[in-house]
Amino acid sequence: MQVKESGFENVVIRFAGDSGDGMQLTGTQFAAAVAQEGNEIVTMPDFPSEIRAPAGTTAGVSGFQVNFGKSNVRTPGDFVDVLVAMNPAALKVNVAVLDKGGAIIVDTDAFNAKNLEKAGYESNPLEDGSLEDLEVYALPITSQTLEALKDSALSKKDRGRCKNFFTLGILLWLHDQEPDYSIDYIKSKFARKPDIADANITVLEEGIAYARNKGVPQAQFKLSDKRLAPGEYRNLSGNKAVALGLAAAADLIGLNLYLGSYPITPATEILQELAVLKNYGVKTFQAEDEIAGICSAIGASFAGALAVTNTSGPGMSLKSEALGLAVISELPLVVVNVQRGGPSTGLPTKTEQSDLLQAMYGRHGECPMPVVSASTPGDCFYQAIEAARLAVKYMTPVILLTDGYLGNGSEPFLVPKVDELPDLSGLKREVEPEGFSPYRRDEKTLARDWAVPGMPGMQHRIGGLEKDYVDGSVSHDPVNHEKMSLIRQEKVDRIADDIPDLEIFGDQDGGEVGIFSWGSTFGAIRGKVEKYRAEGKSISHIHFTHMNPMPKNTAEVIAKFKKVVVAEMNLGQLDQILRAKYLVDSIPLTKIQGKPFREDEIANVIDKLL
Amino acid sequence: MQVKESGFENVVIRFAGDSGDGMQLTGTQFAAAVAQEGNEIVTMPDFPSEIRAPAGTTAGVSGFQVNFGKSNVRTPGDFVDVLVAMNPAALKVNVAVLDKGGAIIVDTDAFNAKNLEKAGYESNPLEDGSLEDLEVYALPITSQTLEALKDSALSKKDRGRCKNFFTLGILLWLHDQEPDYSIDYIKSKFARKPDIADANITVLEEGIAYARNKGVPQAQFKLSDKRLAPGEYRNLSGNKAVALGLAAAADLIGLNLYLGSYPITPATEILQELAVLKNYGVKTFQAEDEIAGICSAIGASFAGALAVTNTSGPGMSLKSEALGLAVISELPLVVVNVQRGGPSTGLPTKTEQSDLLQAMYGRHGECPMPVVSASTPGDCFYQAIEAARLAVKYMTPVILLTDGYLGNGSEPFLVPKVDELPDLSGLKREVEPEGFSPYRRDEKTLARDWAVPGMPGMQHRIGGLEKDYVDGSVSHDPVNHEKMSLIRQEKVDRIADDIPDLEIFGDQDGGEVGIFSWGSTFGAIRGKVEKYRAEGKSISHIHFTHMNPMPKNTAEVIAKFKKVVVAEMNLGQLDQILRAKYLVDSIPLTKIQGKPFREDEIANVIDKLL
Amino acid sequence: MSDMKIDKKNYASAQEVKWCSGCGDYSVLKQAQLALADLGLRNEEVVFVSGIGCSSRFPYYMNTYGYHTMHGRAMAIATGVRTQNPELSVWVATGDGDALSIGGNHFVHAAKRNMNMVVILMDNRIYGLTKGQVSPTSDKGVITKTTPYGSIDNPLDPVKLALGAGATFVSRSTGKNQKLLRELLVKAHQHKGFSLVHILQNCLIFNDNVFDRYTDKENAEHSLILEDGKPMIFGSEMDKGIVLDGMTPKVVNVADVDPADILVHDATNEDSILPSMLSSLPLDKFPMPMGVIRQVEGECYGESMRDQQEQVTSKLGSGDLQQLLRGNNTWTVA
Amino acid sequence: MSDMKIDKKNYASAQEVKWCSGCGDYSVLKQAQLALADLGLRNEEVVFVSGIGCSSRFPYYMNTYGYHTMHGRAMAIATGVRTQNPELSVWVATGDGDALSIGGNHFVHAAKRNMNMVVILMDNRIYGLTKGQVSPTSDKGVITKTTPYGSIDNPLDPVKLALGAGATFVSRSTGKNQKLLRELLVKAHQHKGFSLVHILQNCLIFNDNVFDRYTDKENAEHSLILEDGKPMIFGSEMDKGIVLDGMTPKVVNVADVDPADILVHDATNEDSILPSMLSSLPLDKFPMPMGVIRQVEGECYGESMRDQQEQVTSKLGSGDLQQLLRGNNTWTVA
Numbered sequence A, B: 001m002q003v004k005e006s007g008f009e010n011v012v013i014r015f016a017g018d019s020g021d022g023m024q025l026t027g028t029q030f031a032a033a034v035a036q037e038g039n040e041i042v043t044m045p046d047f048p049s050e051i052r053a054p055a056g057t058t059a060g061v062s063g064f065q066v067n068f069g070k071s072n073v074r075t076p077g078d079f080v081d082v083l084v085a086m087n088p089a090a091l092k093v094n095v096a097v098l099d100k101g102g103a104i105i106v107d108t109d110a111f112n113a114k115n116l117e118k119a120g121y122e123s124n125p126l127e128d129g130s131l132e133d134l135e136v137y138a139l140p141i142t143s144q145t146l147e148a149l150k151d152s153a154l155s156k157k158d159r160g161r162c163k164n165f166f167t168l169g170i171l172l173w174l175h176d177q178e179p180d181y182s183i184d185y186i187k188s189k190f191a192r193k194p195d196i197a198d199a200n201i202t203v204l205e206e207g208i209a210y211a212r213n214k215g216v217p218q219a220q221f222k223l224s225d226k227r228l229a230p231g232e233y234r235n236l237s238g239n240k241a242v243a244l245g246l247a248a249a250a251d252l253i254g255l256n257l258y259l260g261s262y263p264i265t266p267a268t269e270i271l272q273e274l275a276v277l278k279n280y281g282v283k284t285f286q287a288e289d290e291i292a293g294i295c296s297a298i299g300a301s302f303a304g305a306l307a308v309t310n311t312s313g314p315g316m317s318l319k320s321e322a323l324g325l326a327v328i329s330e331l332p333l334v335v336v337n338v339q340r341g342g343p344s345t346g347l348p349t350k351t352e353q354s355d356l357l358q359a360m361y362g363r364h365g366e367c368p369m370p371v372v373s374a375s376t377p378g379d380c381f382y383q384a385i386e387a388a389r390l391a392v393k394y395m396t397p398v399i400l401l402t403d404g405y406l407g408n409g410s411e412p413f414l415v416p417k418v419d420e421l422p423d424l425s426g427l428k429r430e431v432e433p434e435g436f437s438p439y440r441r442d443e444k445t446l447a448r449d450w451a452v453p454g455m456p457g458m459q460h461r462i463g464g465l466e467k468d469y470v471d472g473s474v475s476h477d478p479v480n481h482e483k484m485s486l487i488r489q490e491k492v493d494r495i496a497d498d499i500p501d502l503e504i505f506g507d508q509d510g511g512e513v514g515i516f517s518w519g520s521t522f523g524a525i526r527g528k529v530e531k532y533r534a535e536g537k538s539i540s541h542i543h544f545t546h547m548n549p550m551p552k553n554t555a556e557v558i559a560k561f562k563k564v565v566v567a568e569m570n571l572g573q574l575d576q577i578l579r580a581k582y583l584v585d586s587i588p589l590t591k592i593q594g595k596p597f598r599e600d601e602i603a604n605v606i607d608k609l610l
Numbered sequence C, D: 001m002s003d004m005k006i007d008k009k010n011y012a013s014a015q016e017v018k019w020c021s022g023c024g025d026y027s028v029l030k031q032a033q034l035a036l037a038d039l040g041l042r043n044e045e046v047v048f049v050s051g052i053g054c055s056s057r058f059p060y061y062m063n064t065y066g067y068h069t070m071h072g073r074a075m076a077i078a079t080g081v082r083t084q085n086p087e088l089s090v091w092v093a094t095g096d097g098d099a100l101s102i103g104g105n106h107f108v109h110a111a112k113r114n115m116n117m118v119v120i121l122m123d124n125r126i127y128g129l130t131k132g133q134v135s136p137t138s139d140k141g142v143i144t145k146t147t148p149y150g151s152i153d154n155p156l157d158p159v160k161l162a163l164g165a166g167a168t169f170v171s172r173s174t175g176k177n178q179k180l181l182r183e184l185l186v187k188a189h190q191h192k193g194f195s196l197v198h199i200l201q202n203c204l205i206f207n208d209n210v211f212d213r214y215t216d217k218e219n220a221e222h223s224l225i226l227e228d229g230k231p232m233i234f235g236s237e238m239d240k241g242i243v244l245d246g247m248t249p250k251v252v253n254v255a256d257v258d259p260a261d262i263l264v265h266d267a268t269n270e271d272s273i274l275p276s277m278l279s280s281l282p283l284d285k286f287p288m289p290m291g292v293i294r295q296v297e298g299e300c301y302g303e304s305m306r307d308q309q310e311q312v313t314s315k316l317g318s319g320d321l322q323q324l325l326r327g328n329n330t331w332t333v334a
């Protein structure tokens, strides 16, 4: 963008610096400030895969992107309007995302010979003309920060650390936002260290003043056209949302929540969030590995908990065998897979949707499990509740698929009222001791009875061997095995009667093109489809949350479109399922680059079809 | 059958007794004797799932079935003509397989009150008329055995043990077979214990004499119309065949064979067989678990071996994560899955084909692997060689699917001449040190170079993180990841150019019905299709060995049939793949009862279509 | 312990026992049922968890809650049971392959965490259920189906490994010594924490007689029955004792030494090096120690989890769902 | 050892090292490169295998063959490398999480088999790569991202666990004591069998200073540097010693006791109970033992495999494929 121009519907800002520069914090603060005013907003951190690569190198650059505006804010943004680069390495890594033109704010103090060399620059890009087409604000951020604090008693190191708030000040000025929210934040965050709080506030205000004085132009738009529905909001990442959703589900059902887990990027945060909730009756167990994680959860489920295990790709593979035990034991269990780039260790810090077929089929034997997926960070909350609902109601393990992009990304989340959440109070059926048998089933759901150790008179033995249909004892009978295999399948199939129909965003009677998608591609696809439709194109968007079973109207919806496009971040996994189930000659639209779709990538495929 | 009738094309005999009764040996001996004469023959042991359940109980009954004859001997037989029941429990468990009528030989000495009670009989079936429709030969086998050995110096226990050879004698008489082969066997088996050898031979001959003297009718057919091709034969089970095939492949390629394994039914025998072959350069490592099994094999592959791991269902699930490492490392590895009944521990001693979709998709990430399957016990030998060929030529892990039925079942195997086996001598390409890079690829196969520790100047580092396409170093580049994901897929896809086309057994131009199948259902389907065709029906049989990639002419072959039926022992897994790939509205023909198809079960579906 | 008379039948399930007749597991089953009676446990508060193996069929035969899980995972699953509900009486039935081969890591970590459960380890030094392959406790050189030329692997000692992982209760018995076995099972349950009962159990089908030297009457030379506070004396004539020569243990004739030199067993001294000494005796020269080898106090994971929950709750108050959903930073869009 | 002069640069790969500056892993890398030079190993005969973790990036920085595998599986994979080719020099680079949490069982079994490899265990008592969760060696009570109210888990001691599994070479150093570290790495490689070098390695980002008491000059009280045949004396003034009081070790002032009572280190006596005593010292009262704690002879799995192959071959003759295919019982159909 040209900052001076106005009329933009949304603005994308990327904060980039060394891992130590505090850009995640600056970005989050900026995002919160603009969100306060009711803007739509989507954020996305971008961590380096090294913990803390040598300072100044490109390997150590940490980024945080914010997209905000009054409409069509559905992704962190394909291209960046304003890049904040705290050092040469940050500029180098990120300059390409500005390829539509835009503004750059750099800290000139960091553009010294040593840093330029570390970043691999032969000459100084601020001077060699290579940034010619861009609007560059080269500001001495570090030295101005120190200058502003020259009277402070803080150590030089501590003073230097304040530069991220100076930067925040510049950005607030640029977008004409008030600093109040950030000042409040600083006060509460450093409540016990008032000198640091003071320094940061000073610097923040100095940053604003400096930008004003140095004539940094102020964006002429004010992104105040409220589009968010009225209500109380908080910022929420997908991982936190999963944690909250699980805690809420346990509370709503009236069970204790038990999480058996093992750390793995990008899923660890769910464990970390739940570990804090000890006073909510939540137990978190960091196991010796992923197998012990799920096994302990199965044990806890046997003992009566709402049991959960969470992980990402490699951990999911390790859990395969135990998933089979959960299926044949018919115990409730929620398994959260925060997908990342595969195969093997793959691209651990990048996102991907390539574990769908594994979720469907990644176990030996006929081993059906319900699978649900989340579409946005906030939706993670609701799908976690949905997964728990299905698990307990149908006595089955359920896989919830999210991904790194959802897990780390965040958005404003309309805080729900507890009494507006699904009523799950009757979900856990009482077990009738009379005529008890462990595999006695509910006629409608086919769920078996859940008698828990401690309940008198209902002692029973279950296990991984095939069970007799009638009394649940071990059975090697051939016909019984077929019957049980079919009933396990049917139990999952029947869930189709208990989930919402697919919705068509667009033409209810169908039309030229229907784009089908699932998971975190939601925002990118919906945003682009909105634009197409604004142009009057016959295109609709159909987004799955329930992957297994699929909604009952799926075949019908598919049949409405002349061309069925299946968009996903893998090599065509949902596509494969739809083809097999509905014999539709669909057109895959895939990307497997560890990043969400860009609009132009969608257009590349779709434009030809319209 | 009525034993006296003649003209039968084949005869099915089932030997059944207590685990300790030696029925496996009797059955094998009988099978070998009839095979000697050029009969076609298929055998199938049926072990109890308990090791040695209390003697005399139905849980402890061990069976061995032999089908032999001059034609259409493709399965162990759906129904039994002659049942040998060494005790009441054996009768009870097996009497149902005689439901077309037939003969029973029982050891009356075992039909005492205690055994009848253990077997759960209220009255003696030999006396209460319940066997009325059958031809019953109630013979005092145990006492006659002891009688025959009354002069022997052996202990009573040892004498009693000889009764299985008495039984064998009766059966040899019944089918007019010579005892020579069995006598030779006894001599060599008990070479160091001549008194036992003598006793067994005596008893065997007494058995024949007794049957003759007691007027046991001799079958009027003599199954001597040779149908087996001329040549040298041995009896071979599928598990042994896999072991031999792997050893042969290593020899032919010029590599050492390394097996990293962990015992699991029904796959353990492959480890046991290879453990003996130390003097063939074979190393077998019984690891602490399945994960260590495959990991050690990956390590051995890295170090230059033809590396293999073998397992069954639950072990396969445990290996999921490591399979991903093998895929991204692009190291050769053969993974043998002897499928059994699932899910979880399932039906460990029964057969099933329910791990196909797992073989295809059971790993996180986009993680493609070639999959081949074997059709008969003898074919296990050739498919093991094929799996090794693909692994080394394409530098990839390859899954070989067999199952419990193939693994334990056996058939006469035409001993191949070594120089008629595939020439694999050039398969392992030399690595050119000049310009070496670990991910340098062969243009045609896309296989990367295999430089092995110890080779000077080619030190390199590989691992589970995504690799740079050019130099093989760790790369987080988005576009590179997509490129590598596609190339891993393409490498597998290209194998389609290097495998045989699908063959149509039947009408080359297609017709009314094509039955598509894979794996161990081969015999049952082919046998039934032969019969239909003999009746002039328009039905053909198409059997897959290569499951991924599929033969290039698959689409074309499918298109030739009006009705495509997919037969398999699961709930429709190949069916799902064919539907997705070829958009064919196929008709599943499934069975999941831990046992192969019977003819009537095939007819139930097919008759309606013809 | 309840005072009503409960006998072992009270703990037997209706299921027919399916081990080979003569299998050493029968005796363990019987003693476990007796121990439950001794302890007076209510059937419904008891959970038996097992892996896969002959020994792991155990839960089917107990009239308690039972879970026959996956090979090697019994302790991981039992950890979940106990952590979720520290009121339950949790028992693990396992074999040498199940606990020490595929399940070795869960064994180590359950011991490390001092999970309050009794581990009944039926060690027959062979894989029974899969019909006779070498196991992690098999002797070097042994010929099995997978080691046709003799095993080249060293045996693992479960007692030593448990001590290495910090187990608080470690004990051993043969399957034949029914009195000791029952006593150990009772003590193991009474102990607060991870309690290993290592049982030398005969598999007559695939590894018969491997423990004869510890079970035959004639072979009393080869077992050392430990008793707390008692000197370490053994032998059919109780004429041999164990002393320490520098840092190396030695077998002596009792008659030849000052009785005060004979080591006195002390299982409960936390810092004592006796237990690790006892777990490292080379068995070609020493008897096999039986009885309670170590028993020390320690916090248990499941209980600590509950305690921490209570502490946090009493400090922060019982969590309120609506407040949790709101979090600390909300804003309102009008 | 070759006599040509090779220095550590010879073993450094071209790859830029990507640990945080100040990370304790740098020192380990340097000493490993020096040790390789000391040993004069040819680059191509050396294989470094690692799992996943900061420490597991090690192989990328070595100009040798290298394999950065999966979390916890390094030793299982290295076992395959070494069993397939017992001529290779095999090193495992691993962390406390990698080796003792998810990889605990492979660690135990590699030790049990006496797999001839050097295990460089960089123990920072934290999960570094995943940014600061509790690890199996973390102290009880420690606050990490996954234990916000303090860990309720007991730490595992790798040295003690290795001894429990029967390891033949067990040693320890801090990352800071460069001389000792280099010496141990050399000795570990020279030892035939499984060789553990347990390294107290500082993670300055997520667990800074946790080993200060063992690395600060002022804290010489807290380390006991073991030397074979030397008395166990420590302290900044070398004024403290260790004695045995009954079966319980004690710290004494050297001046107060008969010098002959002070325990003398002996790592090589197979039956000695010193190593397990040293591995069980309660560290609130005792110094941390450093140096070679145990080093005894034993057969190695990879070598035994090769030897058995040779024996069988010399007995049965080299296998002939055609004969193998025929087996023992064939018949001919004409």
Ligand SMILES: Cc1ncc(C[n+]2csc(CCOP(=O)(O)OP(=O)(O)O)c2C)c(N)n1
Pocket: B262, B263, B264, B265, B290, B314, B315, B318, B345, C052, C053, C054, C055, C056, C070, C071, C094, C095, C096, C097, C098, C099, C122, C124, C126, C127, C128, C129, C130, C135
């Ligand atoms: C994942 C998995 N791997 C392997 C097996 C096969 N298996 C079942 S029991 C067993 C070993 C049993 O040995 P042990 O634990 O000593 O029990 P025992 O039968 O001797 O009592 C094995 C390898 C399995 N069921 N699951």
Ligand SMILES: Cc1ncc(C[n+]2csc(CCOP(=O)(O)OP(=O)(O)O)c2C)c(N)n1
Pocket: A262, A263, A264, A265, A290, A314, A315, A318, A345, D052, D053, D054, D055, D056, D070, D071, D094, D095, D096, D097, D098, D099, D122, D124, D126, D127, D128, D129, D130, D135
């Ligand atoms: C199967 C699997 N589970 C979890 C992870 C995530 N993970 C990577 S490294 C690590 C722990 C690393 O700790 P440590 O071994 O102590 O190494 P450090 O980083 O401290 O050197 C974890 C949990 C993974 N990569 N794979």
Ligand code: SF4
Pocket: B051, B052, C018, C019, C020, C022, C023, C024, C025, C054, C055, C124, C128, C129, C202, C203, C204, C205, C206
């Ligand atoms: S095989 Fe051995 S361990 Fe298993 S039941 Fe039989 S005797 Fe017992």
Ligand code: SF4
Pocket: A051, A052, D018, D019, D020, D022, D023, D024, D025, D054, D055, D124, D128, D129, D202, D203, D204, D205, D206
């Ligand atoms: S996070 Fe810790 S262990 Fe990892 S590189 Fe940084 S300092 Fe080293």
Ligand SMILES: [Mg+2]
Pocket: C053, C095, C096, C097, C122, C123, C124, C125, C126, C127, C128, C135
């Ligand atoms: Mg066993």
Ligand SMILES: [Mg+2]
Pocket: D053, D095, D096, D097, D122, D123, D124, D125, D126, D127, D128, D135
């Ligand atoms: Mg660590």
